[in-house]
Amino acid sequence: MAEPAELFPGTVRSLPDAVSAASFSWPGSAPVPVRFVEGFEEFVAYARREGEDPAGLSADIARLWEFLTGRTEVVETPALWASAARFAGNVLAVAHPAATWRVTPELEVGTSTRSVPVAGLVRIMVEHPEHRQPFLEMMASWPQADEDDREMAALSRDTHAPTLRFPLVAFERPAFPDQEYRDSGGRIIDYGNRWEGGQPPEETYSRLSHPERFAPLMMDAESLVAYLQASYVVEVDRQSADGEVRFTLRPSSGATMTITATKESVQVRAGALFRASAPECACDACDESADTAADHLEEVVLAIPAGGLREVFPVGRRRWQHVQLLRREGAGSSGGPPDPHLSASELEHAVDTLRGLDRGWWPAWTLREN
Known part of the structure; x- marks a missing residue:
């Protein structure tokens, strides 16, 4: 019987740090990508109690989906749900080796082209068997999406840009008329500055x-x-x-x-x-x-x-x-x-x-x- 840490073909690590738009890394200090995370032991024990071999589930996303279908107790028990989500995310990383874990702040597994929130995935596996085939088709097309994305990125890095030819006299925008608009409460709307750097409702x-x-x-x-x-x-x-x-x-x-x-x-x-x-x-x-x-x-x-x-x-x-x-x-x-x-x-x-x-x-x- 395989130990939990031996179920996946790589080192099992702790979760990476949360991704933040304001985060900064010194040159050469980029975090190591995490393919497989720890914390799925409770789900492994659950699968064994239910007569299922976790090793078979760890290598086959379709089999994992079949096993979880209809097992509402998985998502009704927070600790088991969290453990199942980590297990499912690791299975995604087996199915698509380029995928890695990220915290955004949800737990997700993905690449630059696609990213799957793993807790939501487990709920869908439990409650929506009709989504299984479309999801498997998405998984099958994922490598091509990554390859296309690399090709697009290479085009963006092309430095052979032409020299622009602008007229000597620059364009001058015509003066726009003053406009004043009010919201339902009668307050003037300052379009362009409404949210002052915060999140809009x-x-x-x-x-x-x-x-x-x-x-x-x-x-x-x-x-x-x-x-x-x-x-x-x-x-x-x-x-x-x-x-x-x-x-x-x-x-x-x-x-x-x-x-x-x-x-x-x-x-x-x-x-x-x-x-x-x-x-x-x-x-x-x-x-x-x-x-x-x-x-x-x-x-x-x-x-x-x-x-x-x-x-x-x-x-x-x-x-x-x-x-x-x-x-x-x-x-x-x-x-x-x-x-x-x-x-x-x-x-x-x-x-x-x-x-x-x-x-x-x-x-x-x-x-x-x-």
Whole structure:
């Protein structure tokens, strides 16, 4: 009969320290990743009392799920539940060797792409046998997700960025009109500073008040288009209907850009698959103002003509897209699935288009000679 410490193929350690956004490690002092943790002895004893071999459970996540199904006493007994959670987390680390433990403050096992709260997993195993097959399918796809993530990370580390070509005269934002909005209690809302660095209330994530505060973005979009038309060799088509203004900018070289403005937001499309929105999120929790949304809009719209847009698609077996935006001050990158509304033929057209670019970088628009 195997001792508990011998059930898993590695050293059993204590839990790692809690992960904190404010944590700091001196160079070379990064904590050792923990694959298997202690504290599962009570569950091992329970399994043996129930006539099950813990060694078989420790090597097979599907078998563990079958064993736990319907055993409500496991989650009704706090100490046993905690022990079962540690055992289940170790089994996850056996099934996916790249996964390690983290405290966030929940106990989780995962990688950079996926992380599983183990106490919640045990409850699902006990109460929801119908989730077993989808979970096993997720486990089967996890290695590929990690591989795709490494490929995306490698693209983000690519240092062969182009030199941006900005006009000599910088863009100046038009003066936005003063706006004053009040909450249900009659208090003035200071958008952009509502939470003073604290956490917004939970209900604000699903609440959108005063979306009309973003109406000045239409002015900003108009001014941006006029600035680009005066600075670059670009053909501009303007269409207006039903409170919406759409600008299509077709440069002599580089990525075509479409800017669609309403009284509540501005949408930007460029290149093959690039999409951006200002505001990025209009909910009360995110607390964007017209000025913060305009900051984002201007960063995007000014970076693309300067040659700061990179698109790589498809990446990995999941066929995700990788986007980099190189701005006058700093850079950013993102990755994920392309717009789900795009058809297969549109995606293949994007592949063909991007194949002709240098590592995915769209060339800068041609500056006008003043």
